[in-house]
Amino acid sequence: MNLSSLARLSSLSTVFASRILNRSIAFKPISCSSSVSVPHAPTSLNPNLPLFLRPPTFTATLSDLQKWQNWAKTLASSIGSSFTDSDNGPDSEILHRELNWLIEDALQNPKPLLTRNDSEHDIVLQLRADLGDLYTLWKQRIEKRRPFQYIVGCEHWRDLVLSVEEGVLIPRPETELIIDLVDDTIKQNAELNEGLWVDLGTGSGAIAIGIGRILGDSGRVIAIDISPIAVQVASFNVNRYNLQDKISVKQGSWFDPLIEFEGRVAGFVSNPPYIPSGHINGLQAEVGRHEPILALDGGEDGMSDLLHLCNGAALMLKPGGFFAFETNGEDQCLFLVDHMETIHHDSFHNLKIIPDFAGIQRFVTGIRI
Amino acid sequence: MESVVHSFVSPPDHRLQSQNFSAMRTSSMSPSPIAHRSIPSSRCRAEKPIVAAAFPYSHSVFPLSTPLSLPSPCHSKVLFARPDAGVNSETGVWAMQDFYSLRKDVEATSKRVEEIRASAGLEQLGEEVAKLEKATGSDSFWDDRSSAQQTLMALTDIKDKMNLLKEFQDQIDDAETIVNLTEEMESTDTALLEEAATIVKELNKALDKFELSQLLSGPYDKEGAVINITAGAGGTDAQDWADMLLRMYVRWGERQRYKTRVVEKSMGEEAGIKSATIEVEGRYAFGYLSGEKGTHRIVRQSPFNSKGLRQTSFSGVEVMPLLPEDSLNVEIPEEDLQIGFSRAGGSGGQNVNKVETAVRITHIPTGVTVRCTEERSQLANKIKALSRLKAKLLVIAVEQRASEIKQIRGDAVKADWGQQIRNYVFHPYKLVKDVRTGFETTDIVSVMDGELDPFIKAYLRYKYTESMSN
DSSP, rough: OOOHHHHHHHHHHGGGOOOOOOSSSSOOSSSOOOOOOOOOSOOSSSOOOGGGGGHHHHEEEEHHHHHHHHHHHHHHHHHHHHHHHHSSSSOOOHHHHHHHHHHHHHHSSHHHSSSSSOTTTTOOEEEESSHHHHHHHHHHHHHHOOOOHHHHHHEEETTTEOOOOOSSSOOOOGGHHHHHHHHHHHHOOHHHTEEEEEEEEEEHHHEEEEHHHHOOTOOOEEEEEEEEHHHHHHHHHHHHHHHHTTTTEEEEEETTGGGTTTTOOOEEEOOOOOOGGEEEESSSSHTTSSSSGGGBBOTTTSHHHHHHHHHHHHHHHEEEEEEEOOOHHHHHHHHHHHHHHTTTTTEOOOOOEEEOTTTOEEEEEEEEE | HHHHHHHHSSSSHHHHHHSSSSSTTSOOOOOOOOGGGOTTTHHHHHHHHHHHHTTTTTTTTSOOHHTTTTOOOGEEEGHHHHTTTOOOOTTTBOHHHHHHHHHHHHHHHHHHHHHHHHHTHHHHHHHHHHHHHHHHHSSSSSGGGGHHHHHHHHHHHHHHHHHHHHHHHHHHHHHHHHHHHHHHHTTHHHHHHHHHHHHHHHHHHHHHHHHHHOOOSSSTTTEOOOOHHHHHHHOOOOOOHHHHHHHHHHHHHTTTTEEEEEEEEOOSSSSSSEEEEEEEEEHHHHHGGGGEEEEEEEEEEESTTOOOEEEEEEEEEEEEEEEOOGGGEEEEEEGEEEEEEEEOOOOOOOOOOOOOOOOEEEEEEEEEEEOOSSSSSSSHHHHHHHHHHHHHHHHHHTTOOOOGGGGGGEEEEEETTTSSSEEEESSSSEEEEEEETEEEEOOOOHHHTTTTTTHHHHHHHHHHHHHHHH
């Protein structure tokens, strides 16, 4: 099979939406399908500037801010463990921590609010958002369960601060480990260190940027996403870390933008949608109600995209090339490894299942023969 | 707070009041009898914060800018011209008893200088200088630049120390001369005597500082510090107590003009805090604070109990040096570390979105554990936790006189804040007493406001004496 037929088939993927998994090759766009509507999709294609990068053009007195802070604290405290009990959401303690971080991001000098110095109450502080907006934002956080990272427009991930917004998956701490896996690999293999890497379904660009920062001088990354918002946000993040010469962000479906690199890719990484469709409704409200469903829903058993990636890895990687995929857990890991050993037994070796920090079997890695 | 305000409005020396506090005369507050209790020794430094703290809501009485723009008496001659020996300010004439008192001070200070010079080992210092100077004169001295630099720095240090010791002698000599002259002349020259009183006062301050710097000679003493405060068992009362300690240390740090930052704070359910972490940046912060490590006990009428029963609560304080990253070049084998991440259950990954990135690292051989929650990414928390763990292990190594972390005896590592070090009794009487040094004060309000220096100094002296007797 060549790439163009793969791409053509993938565009027909919705036809196979109700396909039963029978170890056949699955074709489904990784995060695209015009037939599914995107909830909370922003209308603007210009990425929103994260709160902490906005100019401090607003002002409020310390006492007014303290009023807001006390109101927000009380609101957070009133939650207790009710979110945790209902859908494993955040408890008051986490919400209090988020509130402090919101203050850090929103104020040019957050010290008077965060320390208990007996400062003058009528001093004027400079804000990056209107005080009224701060009320609205915290209300959204608690009442609408809007994710904290969308509230402040960024996520701290590894040593990066990445811009995120509705329509882009918030990078998870588990995924931080992929960079360590790549780091271990390129340290042992100079050829991979200077080669071409691909991050498929890049979202905010987290993995691509993480890899871009550890590759050698001639190493390059192509970051692909079907979603125009993701492409905008990833490009913004790449530019912010001044990696535009190293990382090219491309909009496209699956391997379409990669046709010219068939068999030449040194490394292939992805955190594809892997949650089984049936689980979507029961997700923590922050995730299920606000994050892009296309970045989460991996089809009936959550494996559609992962299986598609395996085929891609067999096609795209050069001999000795490395891949790492994130999965939903042990079952998916075992299935993937079994699939590769059966269907692609002559394509991969050194297949490994690697647990995340919580001990859940999370990643599958391997080497192209 | 009440008493602080009063002592401020009406200090015992009325000249201070008339010269520096006239701006406050418009205040409607009247001096009260309790005003004449002692003013904290660090009044100068504490003045501004106290003003701000005392009158946060009193804009109508006088604008906040007024007290802040008061001339600071710290550098005013008035303060220094008021000798401890005492001048009868009504007449400006030295009474005989003032002179005797001054003479006694001079004699005591002279003895102190003698003792300090003796214990500093002046002869040895001289020999050391001769040795180092000889080394710097050798032809090959600059062959190894970094060792040459070190030698030169050591030489400068010793010379500075010797100069300082000589200066102490010169000053006390001057004061003694004035006293002797006065005795011989059998008449008093007020200006001369005031000069002698000033010399003695300043000299004692310098001697205090010198002594303290001798006490702070531990390898990490000059570094910044990380303070961890953890509420003991006992719910809200203990959590409130932890919060009071947090405030106390933050105030102390501010008084020292250290950069003090509360980097992590976990709130209690009803009031107070479960735990907090303070970073104190500044020279010698760790040296001063290291003796604060231990259990702090409070006895008071519980504000959270309607019956107001007497309640004892505990909080633990842990102190580590805040070491710069490059000084932590100790390698700890990966297999010795148990790294735990708090990640609330479920399937994790895309299924969950929580900003819970806390990292907990245990050093398996010693059981020493650190936790870091304040950073916003897991990697950042892990890096910070690891450097805190290293700092903690290095300090334990020093305590155990082990040359490296590998030699730390795990069984000898005491519970992080096991030993009770200080009692704070609010009821039925007021007393703060250090269990180790026996130092005590009834001025519990000032202590809770960060007036810890007497306790810290007493402990440093105690530690020094202990180490000498061993």
